[in-house]
Amino acid sequence: MGKRVAFVLSGCGHKDGTEIHEAVSALIALDSKGFDITFVAPDKDQTVTKNFLTDESLDETRKVLLEGARIARGDIKTLDSIKAEDYDLVVLPGGFGAALNLCDFAIKGENCTVDPEVRNLLEEAKNNGKPIGAMCIAPVIPARLFPGVTVTIGNDAATASKIEQMGARHRSCPVDDAVTDEQNRIVTTPAYMLARGPAEVYNGAVRMVEELEKLL
């Protein structure tokens, strides 16, 4: 069996959940290398549900787990049912869901807090030396949890500044590359913080997975 990845979803669609192209790009890159993927998500309501044509918030409540199950093809576990010790690494694709449902960075910026179940998983992973990969805006989560880590969200100055205010370090990175913090075992890639389309997202995801593999 391949190395076991806990793949953390935050819904389905970048305006209120997981960015779909990022998730699938990472999945292809991981599956191509024989990783054994387990989808997980918090079993709670989404913070918002968006109309993707108008950007309006809908008067409708969707569940993070059920929407994430669309990307997971129905095979997804609740975050509170898994333990980091059963996995070799954790991967977090981006999308606003990462900053709305996994933490509240989209609302509170540098004063954000991380969902307790997400925090538990990532703290246990990090304390046990297990690598963490994060794409797009999701690097704000390890930045919030682990002072001193180095991450990238591409080159957006405002977001980079908030990351530094949280006590992490930001390093600029092109879309087709990834930043590796070897000491803290965290790999991040800009994805749609910079990407102009799915091919660029995919190239960055492949680089992230290559770097994660080196840490295992």
Place this chain on the structure above:
Amino acid sequence: MGKRVAFVLSGCGHKDGTEIHEAVSALIALDSKGFDITFVAPDKDQTVTKNFLTDESLDETRKVLLEGARIARGDIKTLDSIKAEDYDLVVLPGGFGAALNLCDFAIKGENCTVDPEVRNLLEEAKNNGKPIGAMCIAPVIPARLFPGVTVTIGNDAATASKIEQMGARHRSCPVDDAVTDEQNRIVTTPAYMLARGPAEVYNGAVRMVEELEKLL
């Protein structure tokens, strides 16, 4: 500008809409080769909305266009607003949405009919010699519309038999390959009719796009 693709979505998630891994795999393959992608979908209610954990039908009506917009990152046109003449090819990813919302094959099998807007687009494309690519179960749509075409859905005997009853020919195909009907300019690949994971879907999508490119 690259060759222009009309990329037809049927929702978001394989149990009631577009299969997400298939759509993104095709998008990466197309974008990597410089194709210019326009997302389109019929502006109508989904036939069903599924709970992806339990497979139950939900008492909830979602719109094909709005859910497709999740894969399209908000940039999607209604099918009735486009003309085949403005595109160089048409691509249809699979998922039950293709057999529930773009046609009713999932309900009526070989007696299915195709959504009139989908039919118009595909007939205009075919009459003007524009290639059509289809993945997974979506090949039943050209099989229904165009007697004598050769397609694959992998090797599922029951579905292959229905395709032949509709007057098309079925050819078995491994997951990492595609079947090209050169005369009718139709390329099909099995995707999740056979695939065990996203890497196999992606390899088939790359083959489909390579074959489509040869026809242009």
